[in-house]
Structures are given as structure tokens and as C-alpha cells.
């Protein structure tokens with residue numbers, strides 16, 4: 001049951017009151033007039049007539065009253081109807097003049113009216129949605145559900161409910177804000193709701209735009225990587241602090257939000273000025289000028305920044321100041337790095353080009369033009385293909401660039417063509433430069449011209465495998481060839497013979513006619529020897545007056561004897577050198593494989609023994625090795641046994657030979673050289689006992705003893721003499737290969753206290769050539785201890801640039817065999833000069849050993865050699881004597897007569 005509206009109650013009550021009054025008045029009239037007539041009139045007939053008259057009078061009066069009452073009421077009704085019509089008209093014109101859609105919905109949610117039947121934003125034409133429930137007129141389900149809920153809510157409680165929703169209309173998406181309020185019928189009962197739907201699309205889009213633009217700006221300010229942005233409110237409290245500010249000033253955002261500008265990054269002396277400036281900006285509109293200023297980091301340090309400011313007014317009409325700071329320190333560092341890079345680019349000895357990602361040259365330095373011969377203008381905008389030598393295929397070159405793109409880097413040796421057409425070897429290193437997305441944007445190609453190095457390497461290769469005087473193969477090359485020939489001979493069941501030829505009385509020719517004639521004679525002899533053997537045989541010069549011939553694939557000893565006899569015969573005809581007629585003969589020692597030895601070294605030893613026998617027999621003869629000659633072997637055994645006891649018997653001592661800086665004459669270090677004074681055999685030279693120690697394995701104990709003694713000695717000198725004096729210790733191949741040199745050196749350094757950088761290890765080239773990776777690892781571990789590495793006897797082995805570049809070597813020690821004749825032998829001088837040049841290119845110190853004459857020292861100094869060692873400055877000497885030399889501060893000749901001579 002619906003409750004009655006109060007207005008309905010008052011209408012009923014008024015009607016009841018009027019009816020009641022009428023009934024009361026009529027009843028009183030009837031009762032009172034009847035009783036008065038009865039009292040006044042006694043005549044019944046008259047009474048009846050009067051009552052009739054009275055009745056008609058009552059009817060007449062009440063009819064008149066009713067007439068006036070009805071007329072008044074109907075006039076009232078007509079006027080209120082007119083008002084209602086007028087109101088309705090006004091309402092209709094108001095409704096049609098507004099853009100909002102007004103719907104009338106009954107309590108069940110059925111649409112029963114719409115004030116704008118033709119509005120373009122209606123989902124359906126009015127006739128299609130009137131009479132249908134909200135959830136069947138095409139509204140999104142959630143919107144319809146919300147509205148039906150609202151109707152239920154309004155049924156219970158009078159209020160205004162707002163619902164926001166979006167509709168996809170044919171003209172695009174529109175946003176609406178609907179306000180629902182309850183509707184009552186004439187009796188005041190719930191009759192449904194009115195829904196006023198306002199199209200707020202324009203506002204919505206504007207808000208969206210504003211939100212988007214705010215978001216963009218905030219994201220922009222937040223994301224600026226190198227501009228520190230801070231925002232401050234009117235009281236200079238921090239309201240914005242981007243990550244770049246965190247990085248620049250070291251304050252985290254959560255640490256500073258709400259704190260005041262002057263309490264964070266403003267140095268104390270600037271605080272008052274800044275607060276004033278800020279206030280003036282707010283009050284008078286005078287902006288804080290942009291400029292460079294030093295601000296505080298969280299750790300108190302100052303950072304120079306270029307600071308710009310902007311004052312904006314926020315949506316609440318409040319001023320906010322934003323500061324944009326750029327780190328000037330970083331900028332300057334970047335500038336100086338850029339300047340440095342430009343200087344490196346321009347002054348580099350290597351050619352550098354920079355290309356874009358299409359490999360088109362954008363820049364080239366002077367060195368590039370110098371190396372290739374192409375002027376900058378000729379190559380800008382072209383790909384570097386103009387360098388192609390044609391020796392590498394196009395595919396190979398394409399692979400190089402592909403690799404550079406894939407891994408970011410490529411380097412290797414490649415042949416190039418200069419503008420002149422000359423092909424030259426180069427070391428090319430290409431590096432790809434990537435953008436933030438990882439895409440290559442540029443390539444930097446660095447080109448080093450390897451021609452000079454290659455030429456030196458080739459020259460050195462030749463020099464190290466050939467005798468510079470006669471251009472014959474040297475012992476190294478001969479050894480190689482013999483080893484190859486041995487492999488062949490064993491397959492073919494042939495023999496191989498090694499002949500050691502020593503010129504008889506050559507010393508006399510040298511001494512009497514001079515070295516120049518001696519040298520020319522050797523050249524002539526070499527040429528004549530060539531005619532005595534086959535092309536497949538090898539003639540080599542061992543140095544001095546010794547030649548070694550390998551006869552490969554010989555049938556038997558008789559064939560060898562015949563060749564040896566031929567050689568002696570060929571020498572019988574005299575030589576003419578500089579108008580001098582010179583007679584020569586050889587003493588020849590012969591060893592035959594496999595009878596006399598299985599390898600080159602054994603065979604060589606035996607040719608030596610046989611050659612001495614030939615000399616003993618009166619010279620100009622050849623001798624085959626036989627076992628009787630081997631009695632020397634017995635002595636070797638005795639020496640080896642003596643050596644076993646040498647340490648314990650304290651027969652060993654270390655002598656020191658000074659090493660000199662050629663430019664200043666100062667002593668830079670000492671080479672430790674072992675001496676053995678045996679109680680049985682007297683003084684034995686290291687040339688004799690070191691090989692014995694190596695053969696017997698004693699070298700490990702002896703080597704460690706030398707190393708410890710030398711390190712202790714050097715540490716003593718370090719404490720008493722000017723610092724920096726190094727001690728060089730020889731490391732034998734056995735120690736290097738079979739021992740544990742790293743542990744050995746560690747022990748010696750630890751026991752002596754000598755800093756690693758004052759110990760130099762002398763190793764020979766031959767130790768480096770095999771198992772290069774292992775050797776490299778070993779050398780790197782040794783370098784890690786701080787020690788220096790020198791290559792001893794440099795020039796006599798397989799000098800190869802590749803190992804010199806690869807291994808961490810500090811010094812080249814030029815072999816004394818080259819130094820001895822530098823003043824008179826052009827070839828030796830050329831070798832020494834080449835080694836010094838090589839050292840300079842590879843940034844290695846060079847030291848010459850065997851410097852005996854002032855002339856040697858002058859030559860070496862002029863060639864640019866750094867250091868020297870030799871009898872000119874001091875022979876190997878006991879430690880006490882070396883200390884005297886150090887005390888004097890210079891190196892003059894000193895005595896150590898025996899050991900090196902006796903060797």
C-alpha cells in the first residue's frame with residue numbers, strides 16, 4: 001500500500017468540512033424553522049403551506065450559494081489550469097533550449113519519455129526506445145546496470161545520483177554525465193526517475209589533453225638524462241626532483257621532497273641572495289638570471305652547473321619555480337675528451353678513417369693520407385674499397401665488415417693498395433660505434449702500415465738464418481735442414497753425413513793481412529765449396545773459419561770420403577784476394593748418421609772430435625769419427641760427478657759483470673755469472689759445466705743456488721747504494737721448460753726481500769719458439785711477479801717479430817758475436833743497427849754484450865743502443881769488487897782473468 005500524499009489528505013478533509021457544515025446548517029435550519037413555525041402557526045394547512053414555502057426558500061438560497069461557490073471554484077480551476085499549461089509550455093521551451101538529454105524512466109526502468117526526441121546523441125530514434133527497459137536500448141551493460149541500481153536507490157531515498165559513462169555513437173565516442181533524481185506522481189507516490197544526461201565529451205577531451213600534456217611534460221622532465229630539474233613552491237619547498245638531480249647532487253628524491261632549496265643544494269654564502277632573488281621574482285616579476293654557479297652535493301662537495309629557471313603558475317593559481325641545471329664539470333670533461341680524441345685522431349701515427357654505417361668515409365686523418373697516398377678530398381664520401389689490393393676476395397672483405405657489425409670489432413692483417421698502386425701489408429682494426437638502440441652508426445678503422453716491420457722481420461729472418469759474410473745458411477738453418485733430411489733418410493734407408501771444416505792457419509792470414517782480406521778469402525772459399533757438393537746438400541758457415549756441410553742421402557762412407565777428398569783437392573788451387581795469392585787447406589771431421597749419432601747435436605759433437613783428430617794428424621786431412629776418439633767423454637763424466645758435490649763443497653761462486661747506460665755511463669745493473677773452482681780440476685768455465693749440469697739435471701739445484709745468491713746480493717746493494725740497480729740471472733732452457741720458474745722466482749724474491757722489478761731473467765730465443773701458448777702463460781705469470789725479461793744472445797736464434805710482439809719482453813741483449821766486429825764488418829754493423837731499430841719500434845730496451853773497445857761503445861751509442869756490457873766496462877768480478885765499483889760510481893775495466901777465458 002502506498003502512503004497518502006499530504007496534499008491529497010487536505011483536499012478530502014476540506015470537502016468533508018464543507019459537506020459537514022452544509023449538513024449542520026441545513027439540519028439546524030430545518031429543525032429550528034419547523035419548531036418556530038409550529039409555535040407561530042397553529043393552522044395546519046397554513047403550516048403546511050409555510051413549510052412548503054420555507055423548503056422552496058431553502059432550496060433557492062442554497063442554489064444561489066452553490067452557484068457562487070461553484071463559479072468561484074471553477075474560475076479558480078480554470079486559472080490554475082491555465083497556469084499549468086503556461087508552466088508546461090515554458091518548461092518545454094526550457095527543455096528544448098538546453099543541450100542535455102532529459103529522460104523519464106518509470107520505476108521498472110522503462111523509458112517513457114524524452115525531452116529531446118531529435119537529439120543527435122540519442123542511441124536510437126525515440127520511437128524505438130520508448131517503452132523499452134534501459135538494459136535493452138543499446139546502452140553498455142554496466143551502464144544500464146548502474147542506472148537500474150540508481151532507480152532502486154532513488155525508490156528508497158530522495159537524492160541525486162550521478163553516473164559517468166561513454167557511448168560509442170556513429171559520430172564517435174561521446175562521454176556523458178547523467179544525473180538521476182526521483183519523480184513523484186500527483187499523489188506524491190514514487191513514479192520513476194528523471195535522467196538528465198549531459199554530453200561532456202568536449203570537457204573530457206580537454207581534460208584528457210591536459211592530462212596527456214602534463215604527463216608528457218612530467219615524463220620529459222623526469223627522463224632528461226643530463227639535465228637536473230627541480231621544482232619549488234612559493235616557500236621554496238622542493239616539489240619536484242628528477243633522477244638526473246639525484247645523480248648530480250647525490251640527494252634521493254624522498255630525502256629532499258618538502259625540504260627547502262636553501263637547506264639542500266645552495267652553499268651557505270649564497271642562501272640570502274637566492275632567497276631575495278626568489279622573493280623579487282614572486283613580488284616584482286624580476287627573474288633569477290641564468291648562469292654558472294657552484295652548488296652543493298649531498299657529501300658537501302661543490303659541483304659547477306649552468307642553471308636556468310622558469311616560474312609557472314599551477315592549476316591552483318600558485319607560483320612554482322623550476323630550475324634546470326646542467327653539469328658543467330661533465331661538459332668540460334666531455335669537451336676536453338673530445339679535444340683529446342681530436343688530437344689523437346690528428347696526431348696518430350696510424351691512419352684513421354671514420355665512416356658512416358654505409359661505410360662511406362666521413363673523416364680521415366693526415367696519417368691515413370700519408371700511408372695510402374690518397375688525399376682527404378679524394379676519399380670523403382667513398383667506401384674504403386679503394387684500398388683493395390685484389391689479393392683478398394671481395395667475400396673475405398665483406399666478411400670482415402659483417403664481423404665488425406656482428407661483434408663490434410674486427411682486427412687482422414690485410415693487404416692494401418696505395419694510390420701509387422703499390423701493395424702493402426697493414427694491420428687493420430675496425431670498431432663499430434652503436435647508437436642507444438644497438439644499431440651501428442659509424443665505423444672507426446685504424447690502419448697501421450706494416451711494410452717497415454715486415455721488411456725488418458724478413459731481413460732479420462734472413463740474417464738469423466744466414467751468415468752475413470758469405471750469405472751461406474748458418475748453423476740454425478743447417479740444423480733445420482739436417483733434421484728434415486734425417487726424417488727423409490730414415491724413410492729411404494740412406495745415410496747422412498755431417499762434415500765440420502776448419503781452415504788451417506786462418507788466424508795467421510787474419511793477423512798478418514787484416515780482417516778485410518780474411519773476410520774476402522772466406523767469401524771466395526764459400527763459393528768454391530759450392531762447386532764441390534750437390535744442390536741438395538747444405539753448406540753453412542759456423543762463424544770464424546769453420547764451415548759445416550750436411551750431405552743428405554749418401555750411399556755409404558766411401559761416397560762421403562770421396563766428397564771430402566774432392567773438397568781438399570778443390571782447396572789446393574790458390575786463391576787470389578786483393579792481388580794476394582793465398583793458399584788454404586781444411587781439416588775436416590766427419591760423422592755419419594745413423595752410426596755416429598741419432599741427432600744433429602750428437603753428430604756435431606762427433607764431427608768436432610774428428611776434426612781435432614784431423615788437425616792433430618797434420619791438417620789438410622779428413623777424419624771419420626770413431627769410438628776411440630771418445631776418451632774425452634770420460635773426462636766429461638768425471639766433471640759431472642765433481643759438479644754434483646760442488647754446492648756442498650762450496651766450490652761455486654757468483655761473479656757480477658756491470659751493465660752500463662750508454663748515454664750517461666752510469667751502472668744500471670749486473671749480470672750474475674756462475675764460477676766453479678773445483679778442488680780436483682781447477683777453474684772450469686760455465687761453457688763447459690753448464691751443459692753438463694743441464695744434461696744431468698743438476699741445473700735445477702745449481703740454478704736455484706745462483707738465483708738466491710744473486711737476489712740476496714742485489715738486495716744488499718739496494719740497501720747501501722743508489723736504488724734501481726738490477727741483477728740479471730741466466731735461466732737455462734732446462735729450468736724454464738722442466739722446472740717451475742714461477743715458484744722458483746717467488747721463493748727467491750721472498751727469501752731475499754728483493755723487489756721483483758730489480759730482478760731480470762735472461763732467457764734465450766730458442767726457449768720461446770715451441771709451445772708458444774704455454775710459454776706466453778709462463779712469461780705472463782713471471783711478469784706478474786714484477787720481474788723483467790731479457791732475451792739473451794739475441795740475433796742468433798729464430799728472431800721473429802710475432803713472438804717479440806706477443807710475449808711480455810722488456811729487453812733485447814744483442815749477441816756478442818755481432819758486437820765484436822761492428823767496427824770493421826758492415827754486416828755485423830747492419831745486424832746490430834737493425835736490432836736496435838727493432839727494439840725502438842717495439843719499445844724494448846737494447847743492451848749489447850761483448851763490448852770490448854771504445855769503438856764498439858761509440859758505434860752502439862750512435863746507433864741508439866741503450867745499454868752495454870763487456871770487458872771495456874768490467875769483466876765479471878766477485879761481489880766485493882763490484883761493490884767497490886759501485887762505491888766509485890763508474891765502471892772502468894776490472895779484473896776477472898780466468899773463468900771466461902778458460903771456457
Ligand SMILES: Nc1nc2c(ncn2[C@@H]2O[C@H](COP(=O)(O)O[C@H]3[C@@H](O)[C@H](n4cnc5c(=O)[nH]c(N)nc54)O[C@@H]3COP(=O)(O)O)[C@@H](O)[C@H]2O)c(=O)[nH]1
Pocket residue numbers: 657671672673674675685686687690703706730731732762792793816849850851852869870871872876899900901903
Ligand atoms: N744457465 C746459466 N748459464 C750461465 C750461468 N753463468 C754463466 N752462464 C752462461 O755460460 C756462458 C758463458 O759464461 P761466461 O763464461 O761467464 O761468459 C760471460 C761473460 O764473461 C762473457 N763476456 C762478457 N763480456 C765480454 C766481452 O767483452 N768479451 C768476451 N769475449 N766475453 C765477454 O760473455 C758471457 C755472458 O754471456 P751472456 O749470458 O750471454 O750474457 C754464457 O752463455 C752464460 O750465459 C748461470 O748461472 N746459469
